Amino acid sequence: MSIEVLxxxxxxxxxxxxxxxxxxxxxxxxxxxxxxxxxxEELVIAAGMVPMGIWGSNKKTISRAKEYCATFYCTIAQLAxxxxxxxxLDQLDGLITPTICDTLRPMSQNFRVAMAxxxxxxxxxHPQYRRPAFGLKFCLDQYTNVKTxxxxxxxxxxxxxxxxxxxxxxxxxxxxxxxxxxxxxxHPEAVSAVKRSAVLRSAYFMEKEAHTxxxxxxxxxxAALPASDFKGPKVVTSGIICDNPKLLKIFDDNGIxxxxxxxxxxxxxxxxxxxxTGDPMQALCQMFADQDYDVxxxxxxxxxNRRAEHVCQLVKExxxxxxxxxxxQFCDPEEMEYPYLKKALDAAEIPHIKLGIDQQMQDFGxxxxxxxxxxxxx
Numbered sequence: 001m002s003i004e005v006l007x008x009x010x011x012x013x014x015x016x017x018x019x020x021x022x023x024x025x026x027x028x029x030x031x032x033x034x035x036x037x038x039x040x041e042e043l044v045i046a047a048g049m050v051p052m053g054i055w056g057s058n059k060k061t062i063s064r065a066k067e068y069c070a071t072f073y074c075t076i077a078q079l080a081x082x083x084x085x086x087x088x089l090d091q092l093d094g095l096i097t098p099t100i101c102d103t104l105r106p107m108s109q110n111f112r113v114a115m116a117x118x119x120x121x122x123x124x125x126h127p128q129y130r131r132p133a134f135g136l137k138f139c140l141d142q143y144t145n146v147k148t149x150x151x152x153x154x155x156x157x158x159x160x161x162x163x164x165x166x167x168x169x170x171x172x173x174x175x176x177x178x179x180x181x182x183x184x185x186x187h188p189e190a191v192s193a194v195k196r197s198a199v200l201r202s203a204y205f206m207e208k209e210a211h212t213x214x215x216x217x218x219x220x221x222x223a224a225l226p227a228s229d230f231k232g233p234k235v236v237t238s239g240i241i242c243d244n245p246k247l248l249k250i251f252d253d254n255g256i257x258x259x260x261x262x263x264x265x266x267x268x269x270x271x272x273x274x275x276x277t278g279d280p281m282q283a284l285c286q287m288f289a290d291q292d293y294d295v296x297x298x299x300x301x302x303x304x305n306r307r308a309e310h311v312c313q314l315v316k317e318x319x320x321x322x323x324x325x326x327x328x329q330f331c332d333p334e335e336m337e338y339p340y341l342k343k344a345l346d347a348a349e350i351p352h353i354k355l356g357i358d359q360q361m362q363d364f365g366x367x368x369x370x371x372x373x374x375x376x377x378x
Contacts, residue, residue: 053204188257
């Protein structure tokens with residue numbers, strides 16, 4: 001199958017996740033909504049159900065969610081609740097609500113109140129101190145509760161054998177996505193910024209085995225291409241999310257390639273694999289403990305500015321000549337981190353621009369001007 005055909009198939013899923021959800025329900029499958037991020041999708045798969053990522057929407061307007069949310073909550077969280085309230089996600093059989101940030105923490109209770117009697121909401125609090133023994137124990141307690149609640153929805157126990165198999169499924173998915181990110185950066189002439197995002201975004205909507213099989217076929221086609229002669233500027237993107245096709249089309253219109261990314265919805269969530277031996281529940285907890293270089297994760301060595309150094313190294317290793325930071329409006333962790341990130345980027349002489357975005361944006365004229373000028377500088 002050709003690269004273009006495969007890319008178009010991923011894009012169809014990315015743009016119409018509701019159709020995918022309806023298809024799963026028509027097949028008699030149970031589907032669990034998973035809010036951002038670091039939720040153990042392995043447990044959902046091991047329960048014989050389908051995990052479906054919920055990262056807001058670029059196509060909806062916040063209306064009903066205003067009754068529950070403060071105006072300064074990010075649009076990702078507000079639009080997730082909007083889709084639950086307006087019926088878009090009525091076919092879900094349950095919802096996992098991580099509390100990885102200060103917005104998702106209170107929002108988890110809004111989800112629970114708004115969906116009372118309609119949809120089971122599974123609360124998940126990750127430990128801040130995730131590496132010490134007490135942090136791993138807390139994580140195990142939380143994951144065990146998630147497992148118990150999923151078993152109630154599935155109507156069957158989650159066995160260690162099923163969980164071990166699910167871990168292998170997810171590891172294969174993460175590996176395929178990491179390989180795609182590398183190949184897309186090497187062949188921007190074949191994978192536009194819009195199509196690149198669609199491939200990665202569709203992974204949250206498709207069953208992982210089906211998505212991985214299709215992605216491995218695409219990776220094989222990309223790997224067989226001759227070396228690219230792309231002459232345009234390459235950048236690294238950073239932020240929580242950057243999946244709006246209208247925004248990404250600005251990259252394509254200006255001949256800018258994405259060499260790699262530090263985006264939470266894309267590469268940040270697939271950096272670490274889970275051990276495939278030993279106790280599978282302990283392995284899931286250790287995988288979360290091994291996560292690093294994320295603005296939403298506590299860093300005992302934050303004074304060393306390790307995350308900023310990691311981002312600078314990513315730019316250098318990818319062959320990019322600059323970084324574009326898409327800062328989610330009202331995201332306090334990103335706003336507080338920026339001075340330290342800027343300091344490291346300036347010290348490394350890496351050009352960058354910062355653009356404020358949210359999922360309610362319709363006019364990208366200012367962003368287009370800024371990105372076009374940045375391309376000229378690069």
